[in-house]
Amino acid sequence: MDPKVPSLYVHVPFCTAICPYCDFPKVVYRESWSRAYLSRLQEEAKARCDGTFSTVYVGGGTPSCLKAEEFDELLSFFRGYLEEGGEYSVEINPETLTEEKADILARHGINRVSLGVQSFHPKTLKTLGRRHDEATVVRAISLLRERGIANINLDWMYGVPGQTREDVAYDIARFLAMDVPHVSAYSLILEEGTIFAAKKIEPCSDDVQQGMFESIRDALEQAGIKRYEVSNFAREGYRCRHNLTYWRDEHYLAVGLGASGYVGDERYVNTKNLTKYLAGEYEGERETLSVQSRIEDFLLTNLRLVEGFEIRRFEERFGPEAYGSKKEAVDALKGRGLLEEEGGYLRTTSRGMDLLDAVLLELF
DSSP: OOTTOOEEEEEEOEESSOOTTOOSSOEEOOHHHHHHHHHHHHHHHHHHOOSOEEEEEEEESOGGGSOHHHHHHHHHHHHTTEEEEEEEEEEEOGGGOOHHHHHHHHHTTOOEEEEEEEOSOHHHHHHHTOOOOHHHHHHHHHHHHHTTOOOEEEEEEESOTTOOHHHHHHHHHHHHHTOOSEEEEEEOOOOTTSHHHHTTOOOOOHHHHHHHHHHHHHHHHHTTOEEEETTEEEOTTOOOHHHHHHHTTOOEEEESTTOEEEETTEEEEEOOOHHHHHTTOOEEEEEEOOHHHHHHHHHHHHTTBTTOEEHHHHHHHHOHHHHHTTHHHHHHHHHTTSEEEETTEEEEOHHHHHTHHHHHHHHO
């Protein structure tokens, strides 16, 4: 393993039910599969990983839908890959968090939890196929805080079919009432292969989604939860260290069904076929990136951050001439108020971030 790789992602594909909007590699939980999967997951980790990481992120799927003893085994094993003082995160659905599983989190040093809330509104939750209510979320947060886990993220989804601005206002009040230090707010995207896409369900219009997002953004920022990435907001000191690895275009390893890693100039994606994975055939695709692809990836990720990126870092990676080749496009975007340069950093303006796709097209 390259010693400069700071982060490890661990994918657990099991869920109690399949949400109609989800396009991540996932299957409905079956104990015979989960037992075999955990064995293969550990084998893959031993083959890929050599050393420790500053962040370990266990995502899914729904890792917390595992039986308590399986959850315990999973978190115990991967704690061994976390360096001292590292960030150890796990994704949890509120209805799957029991006192026993909360104790397991604390015992194995989990210090960041991302709760899949999406909404508090009963109508929106029903549309999204979620299986919790507000009381379940409140209980989950209490279980975590009672065990000293204060770094809690809530996932929030807007632009849901049938959702109104009044529904979003209802959500805003309840998300703020939870008083957590981190929120991820994503618009619904109809991905191919999802139940929503198969039913040809339409999301809200772009204009309506933008209005919803602006209401969410303004409310969070007024509460001191500041935007630091396109869809992510945090109080001071609570930015997600693991996701910053992605957004700064740094290297990371990943293990598990359909997991994607990036080391050196190569990206790999594991097989999404559970039968193959359980047979020990982990890897699906591998790609060696061209310099142009690496430059585009760098811009695509780093310009998602409110702080942007240090120009010197771009030049050290790709050469001064690479940045020089973008100067005409950068100057044009600066002239239109979409990019700004300050203190050696290039970043989008607030308007530029709202139009990020258009900005990137011009830079590519």
